[in-house]
Amino acid sequence: MFVGDAAIGVPLDGGFVMCDVRSYEAMAMFELSEEEREMLGARFADLENSFAALEPIDTDGVKPLVTVLDLHSVLREDIAGKPFTREEILANAPEQSDGYFQVPGTLE
Amino acid sequence: MEYFVTKYDLSPSPSHANSEFRIPNSEFLSYAVLEDSIMHKGRPVTAGSKALENFVSPLSAEVVVRLEAAGVEILGKTKMEEFGAAGLFADTSQVKYFVGGTDESSGSSFPNSGFMSGAVSAVANGVAAFALCNDYTGAISECAAAHGVCYIHPTYGSVSRYGLIPAVQSMDQIGIVCKTPQEGFRALSIIAGYDPNDGAMFPADLRQIHNSQFATHDSDEGKPSNSRLRIGVPVNVFSSIPNSEFLIPNFDHETVEFELKYFEVYAQVMQILCCGELSNNISRYDGIKFGHRADGYEGLHELYTKSRTGAFGADVKLAALVGSMVLSQGYYERYYDKAMRIRRLIKESLDFEKYDAIIVPAGAEFGNAALSRLCGLPAVTVPSSGGGITFIADVNHEDVLKEVVTGKFFN
Numbered sequence: 001m002f003v004g005d006a007a008i009g010v011p012l013d014g015g016f017v018m019c020d021v022r023s024y025e026a027m028a029m030f031e032l033s034e035e036e037r038e039m040l041g042a043r044f045a046d047l048e049n050s051f052a053a054l055e056p057i058d059t060d061g062v063k064p065l066v067t068v069l070d071l072h073s074v075l076r077e078d079i080a081g082k083p084f085t086r087e088e089i090l091a092n093a094p095e096q097s098d099g100y101f102q103v104p105g106t107l108e
Numbered sequence: 109m110e111y112f113v114t115k116y117d118l119s120p121s122p123s124h125a126n127s128e129f130r131i132p133n134s135e136f137l138s139y140a141v142l143e144d145s146i147m148h149k150g151r152p153v154t155a156g157s158k159a160l161e162n163f164v165s166p167l168s169a170e171v172v173v174r175l176e177a178a179g180v181e182i183l184g185k186t187k188m189e190e191f192g193a194a195g196l197f198a199d200t201s202q203v204k205y206f207v208g209g210t211d212e213s214s215g216s217s218f219p220n221s222g223f224m225s226g227a228v229s230a231v232a233n234g235v236a237a238f239a240l241c242n243d244y245t246g247a248i249s250e251c252a253a254a255h256g257v258c259y260i261h262p263t264y265g266s267v268s269r270y271g272l273i274p275a276v277q278s279m280d281q282i283g284i285v286c287k288t289p290q291e292g293f294r295a296l297s298i299i300a301g302y303d304p305n306d307g308a309m310f311p312a313d314l315r316q317i318h319n320s321q322f323a324t325h326d327s328d329e330g331k332p333s334n335s336r337l338r339i340g341v342p343v344n345v346f347s348s349i350p351n352s353e354f355l356i357p358n359f360d361h362e363t364v365e366f367e368l369k370y371f372e373v374y375a376q377v378m379q380i381l382c383c384g385e386l387s388n389n390i391s392r393y394d395g396i397k398f399g400h401r402a403d404g405y406e407g408l409h410e411l412y413t414k415s416r417t418g419a420f421g422a423d424v425k426l427a428a429l430v431g432s433m434v435l436s437q438g439y440y441e442r443y444y445d446k447a448m449r450i451r452r453l454i455k456e457s458l459d460f461e462k463y464d465a466i467i468v469p470a471g472a473e474f475g476n477a478a479l480s481r482l483c484g485l486p487a488v489t490v491p492s493s494g495g496g497i498t499f500i501a502d503v504n505h506e507d508v509l510k511e512v513v514t515g516k517f518f519n
Binding site: 020024029031032036062063064066071084089092093095101105 | 453
């Protein structure tokens with residue numbers, strides 16, 4: 001299943017169902033075993049149920065707090081740098097070939 | 109017990125004797141350990157995850173550069189929970205999290221407190237004077253107090269995170285596990301300060317002024333403090349958590365009672381925001397440029413899914429699933445956006461005009477020190493009556509915390 005095939009988080013009446021985990025599993029690019037899916041699904045459901053505690057809190061007109069820093073972004077001059085060599089960047093690659101990252105073919 | 113993921117093979121160095129960083133009354137003068145989420149050039153770094161197996165740090169974190177410049181010897185990298193995620197689910201998981209345990213060689217034994225950290229173990233057992241780690245959930249600070257040591261969580265944006273493996277950027281902050289607050293604040297004076305490589309820091313001038321306030325110098329040792337401070341005591345918190353009032357240590361500071369709003373939902377707000385950010389952060393582990401790549405895949409998509417499935421443990425997978433949900437189109441407003449709005453309400457509910465610092469329990473019942481993480485506030489957690497207590501001050505007021513727990517009004 002590709003990410004685009006997943007049902008994108010539509011709230012379901014009646015709460016958690018197992019197919020939810022499969023949807024998010026695809027979005028997160030995992031292939032869980034049935035045992036793992038069941039275990040994580042139960043913990044997932046517990047968490048989602050606990051999130052209901054947020055609903056009664058009135059947040060109308062409240063601006064979301066994205067960062068706690070009261071600093072505004074200041075654009076600085078773009079300065080080109082070369083902190084790493086090609087060899088250093090490729091040093092941690094699982095597979096490399098001729099100075100490039102090596103990946104499986106993407107076209108059939 | 110083995111505290112280390114990577115223990116450095118160090119030869120004795122004469123530089124210790126000349127180090128400016130001396131720990132009083134200690135046989136080790138200048139030894140520190142790093143949680144395995146902090147990069148040290150040429151050394152492995154894993155963040156406790158198979159996703160980063162065999163990854164060698166291409167650079168040293170800014171905190172490491174500063175420690176080395178101060179003459180502090182780094183002994184190695186300590187074990188940690190995978191990306192620190194286990195601390196998020198302390199109340200929902202049936203699994204006990206251990207990295208530590210019993211040190212058979214020394215005979216010391218840790219209580220079965222659930223979450224465990226190699227950094228805490230190393231400091232508690234005297235292996236190192238202090239440890240640096242990223243305690244974005246507050247679980248390490250709770251663990252530290254349970255094992256008789258302290259944790260200092262600096263103001264968000266005061267210590268560079270350059271070279272820290274990111275987990276939850278809006279809360280990631282390198283802090284200090286230490287035997288005593290005095291030692292911890294001294295270590296903080298070394299690692300704090302502006303770094304242009306971290307895009308979310310206080311400007312240099314502001315931190316420079318502040319650093320001069322909390323830095324401890326040798327000449328200050330044993331000098332009594334004369335400041336009596338106002339400690340805000342959230343009565344609704346202590347009345348709702350059984351026996352938590354016994355955690356309040358003896359001190360002669362003035363107390364100011366007040367109501368702390370929204371603390372009942374701190375844990376949920378933390379879980380939603382942290383899972384969202386963590387799921388985003390771990391999207392980079394795809395088996396292409398670095399880290400774990402699975403065997404036996406067919407095609408690029410299977411390389412991604414098999415590599416990621418094999419790379420992460422249960423807690424990180426759970427965080428990724430929950431994060432995918434709260435960031436998805438159908439649930440974003442209901443959960444993630446709502447949590448960010450409540451985060452603002454929590455921050456704006458505090459009034460540091462009425463008190464200089466707040467005292468709260470350090471345990472999971474209080475959302476594992478969520479208040480300081482959600483609001484980016486400095487905090488110091490100290491052992492107290494078998495548990496832990498946390499003092500939280502306003503932004504950039506580590507000097508207040510130091511005064512609270514090391515001054516003459518703290519018994």
